[in-house]
Amino acid sequence: MSDAVTLISPTTEARPVLRERGQREVFCGLTGIVWLHRKIQDAFFLVVGSRTCAHLIQSAAGVMVFAEPRFATAIMEERDLAGLVDANEELDRVVDRLLSRRPDIKLLFLVGSCPSEVIKLDLSRAAERLTQKHSPSVRVLNYSGSGIETTFTQGEDACLVAMIPEAPVASEEAPASLLVVGTLPDIVEDQFARLFNQLGIGPVAFFPPRNSQSIPAIGPNTKFLLAQPFLGETARALIERGAQHLPALFPFGAEGTTHWLKAAADAFGIPELHFLAVVAPGRERAKRALEAQKEHLAGKSIFFFPDSQMEPSLARFLSRELDMKLIEVGTPYLNRQLLSAEMDYLPETVTLSEGQDVDRQLDRCRAAKPDLVVCGMGLANPLEMEGISTKWSIELVFSPVHGFDCAGDLAGLFARPLYRRSVLKV
Amino acid sequence: MQLTVWTYEGPPHVGAMRIATAMKGVHFVLHAPQGDTYADLLFTMIERRGARPPVTYTTFQARDLGTDTAEIFKTAARDAFERFDPDLMLVGASCTAELIQDDPGGLARALNLPVPTITLELPSYQKKENWGASETFYQIVRGLATEAPAPKPEGAKPSCNILGATALGFRHRDDVIEITRLLNQMGIDVNVAAPMGATADDIRRLPEADFNVVLYPEIADTAARWLERQYGQKAVRTIPMGFQATCEFVREVAALAGVDPEPVLTQHGSHMPWWARSVDSNYLTGKRVFVFGDATHAMAAARVAKEELGFEVVGLGCYNREFARDVRACAAELGVEALITDDYLLVEETIAALQPELVLGTQMERHIAKRLGVPCAVISAPVHVQDFPARYAPVMGFEGANVLFDTWVHPLVMGLEEHLLTMFREDFEFNDAAGPSHLGGHAKVEAAAKPKPEPEAAPVAAQAATQETISVLNWSPEATKELSKIPFFVRGKAKRNTERYAAEQGLETISIEALYDAKSHFAR
Numbered sequence: 020m021s022d023a024v025t026l027i028s029p030t031t032e033a034r035p036v037l038r039e040r041g042q043r044e045v046f047c048g049l050t051g052i053v054w055l056h057r058k059i060q061d062a063f064f065l066v067v068g069s070r071t072c073a074h075l076i077q078s079a080a081g082v083m084v085f086a087e088p089r090f091a092t093a094i095m096e097e098r099d100l101a102g103l104v105d106a107n108e109e110l111d112r113v114v115d116r117l118l119s120r121r122p123d124i125k126l127l128f129l130v131g132s133c134p135s136e137v138i139k140l141d142l143s144r145a146a147e148r149l150t151q152k153h154s155p156s157v158r159v160l161n162y163s164g165s166g167i168e169t170t171f172t173q174g175e176d177a178c179l180v181a182m183i184p185e186a187p188v189a190s191e192e193a194p195a196s197l198l199v200v201g202t203l204p205d206i207v208e209d210q211f212a213r214l215f216n217q218l219g220i221g222p223v224a225f226f227p228p229r230n231s232q233s234i235p236a237i238g239p240n241t242k243f244l245l246a247q248p249f250l251g252e253t254a255r256a257l258i259e260r261g262a263q264h265l266p267a268l269f270p271f272g273a274e275g276t277t278h279w280l281k282a283a284a285d286a287f288g289i290p291e292l293h294f295l296a297v298v299a300p301g302r303e304r305a306k307r308a309l310e311a312q313k314e315h316l317a318g319k320s321i322f323f324f325p326d327s328q329m330e331p332s333l334a335r336f337l338s339r340e341l342d343m344k345l346i347e348v349g350t351p352y353l354n355r356q357l358l359s360a361e362m363d364y365l366p367e368t369v370t371l372s373e374g375q376d377v378d379r380q381l382d383r384c385r386a387a388k389p390d391l392v393v394c395g396m397g398l399a400n401p402l403e404m405e406g407i408s409t410k411w412s413i414e415l416v417f418s419p420v421h422g423f424d425c426a427g428d429l430a431g432l433f434a435r436p437l438y439r440r441s442v443l444k445v
Numbered sequence: 446m447q448l449t450v451w452t453y454e455g456p457p458h459v460g461a462m463r464i465a466t467a468m469k470g471v472h473f474v475l476h477a478p479q480g481d482t483y484a485d486l487l488f489t490m491i492e493r494r495g496a497r498p499p500v501t502y503t504t505f506q507a508r509d510l511g512t513d514t515a516e517i518f519k520t521a522a523r524d525a526f527e528r529f530d531p532d533l534m535l536v537g538a539s540c541t542a543e544l545i546q547d548d549p550g551g552l553a554r555a556l557n558l559p560v561p562t563i564t565l566e567l568p569s570y571q572k573k574e575n576w577g578a579s580e581t582f583y584q585i586v587r588g589l590a591t592e593a594p595a596p597k598p599e600g601a602k603p604s605c606n607i608l609g610a611t612a613l614g615f616r617h618r619d620d621v622i623e624i625t626r627l628l629n630q631m632g633i634d635v636n637v638a639a640p641m642g643a644t645a646d647d648i649r650r651l652p653e654a655d656f657n658v659v660l661y662p663e664i665a666d667t668a669a670r671w672l673e674r675q676y677g678q679k680a681v682r683t684i685p686m687g688f689q690a691t692c693e694f695v696r697e698v699a700a701l702a703g704v705d706p707e708p709v710l711t712q713h714g715s716h717m718p719w720w721a722r723s724v725d726s727n728y729l730t731g732k733r734v735f736v737f738g739d740a741t742h743a744m745a746a747a748r749v750a751k752e753e754l755g756f757e758v759v760g761l762g763c764y765n766r767e768f769a770r771d772v773r774a775c776a777a778e779l780g781v782e783a784l785i786t787d788d789y790l791l792v793e794e795t796i797a798a799l800q801p802e803l804v805l806g807t808q809m810e811r812h813i814a815k816r817l818g819v820p821c822a823v824i825s826a827p828v829h830v831q832d833f834p835a836r837y838a839p840v841m842g843f844e845g846a847n848v849l850f851d852t853w854v855h856p857l858v859m860g861l862e863e864h865l866l867t868m869f870r871e872d873f874e875f876n877d878a879a880g881p882s883h884l885g886g887h888a889k890v891e892a893a894a895k896p897k898p899e900p901e902a903a904p905v906a907a908q909a910a911t912q913e914t915i916s917v918l919n920w921s922p923e924a925t926k927e928l929s930k931i932p933f934f935v936r937g938k939a940k941r942n943t944e945r946y947a948a949e950q951g952l953e954t955i956s957i958e959a960l961y962d963a964k965s966h967f968a969r
Binding site for chain 1 (some may be wrong): 446447448449450451452454455456458459478479480481482483484485486487489490493494495496497501502503504505506507510521524528539540541544545568569570571573
């Protein structure tokens, strides 16, 4: 990469994408609650669903959050379905009990599930009713994390869309401001905030906020960067509010981070030389950190099963900055608009796949004999048992991986399984 | 609707998966949306299985609902049959598919597959995981074990089946090995162990055994009763958990098999009875334990706690209502009230109120105990990755009794250490907050207490870990201070006794005198 950074414009040329319908082996959108409930510290997530939903979140979360969690499930029972009791009355009762237990909660999300969607329980009306009842101490919002409509990270997208109407309206006279959209670890937010400050970009706000009382104002002078590639609906809702999207590569690796920051710098009229001076130290640090991981990763082949929609961006990072060979990059959903820059940076030889037929994909994977497979937890140990190294993808959503100072850690997540295999003598 | 923070059991189709995964050559086609595929990780991550569970999910989506979800099911079932070539197919629906009423059974029959296909009715909004496992196993046995056995040749060795072990069970893997070994020592053949490790053909051979050993009634009781009605196979129902129960199990088995129990009973080789009688175990006497889990493990553990370790059982409960009656009877014998609930918050409240010195529970109680600063050992599912040790660690049979002794005693403060803590309350490095000296937990508390650059979550956790439960509401300041001089592992008991004494005596304020009066009162 040359030192001068220019943003590439999206090409119109469509590349072939393998689309499959079959068994999908991915989480539903409820899983996003596992990180969202820690991010927004005065919010509570109440899933309206079945025992399966409760079991899912608990299993996906493992025992990490056994400390009083800020989520729970209102488990529907036979009588809720049989119409013996009004499900809405039941829901009100459950919410009353919950709020009396947790008076510190300021924002309550009613989260729809497969069963609540199928029986068409209207959670938006319930949210309105409960807001009236518990106002002003608690605001009640709703979104769907159901697996018939959302896949894994789409749950966060739906949650953020539900929060946007809560944002104060920034007037047309308001100065230009930057909004960074997508849940980031607190430490990464702080790292980005320092960089934007040094660049002279501000005010900068992050969304979702750490506290529901500080949802940033949004208006026509709000310019936003997406920190995660799975926030297509959120982007659309922000644009409807008048905000301007700054398209860019996603901030993974030195290249992605530079490109992403550059998009903001250009939008805020930051001079090129100043931009380069500010990003140079971080970029150098990132490159140095990546050199160390490169010896494990360069020339190695990798196969992505669909999981978080981060796959194309991560594949771009691994291919361009660590010289990995991409075999197949699967994603549950390919948002061509948001990922157009990423797709232009992917080599022509890679198979892009969207959707899934897990058994066929496993056949392709075994035939390709990749050095490393990125997949969900249901597939990882079975593949390891077959002699194939794996990296479980959920860790990519759960760890600080964005920006210059996490680039080495991100590469390390992929290098560790290979390194481990090389040291183990059993 | 039921407000649930954590759940002890998954939905019934997860129970069905536990059976399918435990068996060989079985495939389960589950009509379910994509989110339900999370269940795979229970097996591949928690149990570290090196193969995917034999389950095909149809993963229908919202856009399919208006069209033909039934066709999706048929395609999935046909493809699964061709790909996996099973000897037995199971079909069923998860909670969402139950609502759309596609009739997986009828659809599967229409496919005319050349292998037996069993339809599972799993009412997700009424029943739970153990029920689902039990029902699935029962339907498989009923569907396949249809032929009465040929008469046994004269002088054939006695044989039995071992029923109930599944995938994701608490120590099932090692229990089956231990009990098989024990039965073999008694000269009894194990005809079939099922569901774990069994094929469809093995299930067909179940009636050939002379009797059944029901290790896990939650899973196998229904099937065993059917086998008894159908083929006259008696069932051994003593759960061989603990030394005495194992001896009773041996006697019961011997009587059914017509063999002599004495050789095995005299050469049991278990260290447990001597470990319990040896003088250094004296300090275990009267330790107050709270026991909670599935009914089978909880009841067995309560008996071991009381009669084989000399603990005092202060609470007993289970989360599976199906066995509530047995647990109530067991609790009544122990003189405590049974706690039958699947409400995690209620269990937490109960433990906090009882202030036991040791909790024997599930992974849920382990977390409650951790928060309350009480030692804990896990005795029952729901399981976590730690409940699948690499080493051989049964909880049943004679070796199982050894394992119970070790795992329950290990979390406690050791005998002489208790005395030292009592004698020198103010030692700066060896005190209550430091925790048992042979366990590492205390280091974390110290580290978290120091001011750190990122003090976000740490101090809260540390606070919770060392939080004192002394209520100063009607305690005089002097008495409160005196109470704090009592070591943490008996402080709860002292506090409870004193408050009870004060209430009985109608005291408004608890003074130092009341504290010691109570001590002598309860020393009777």
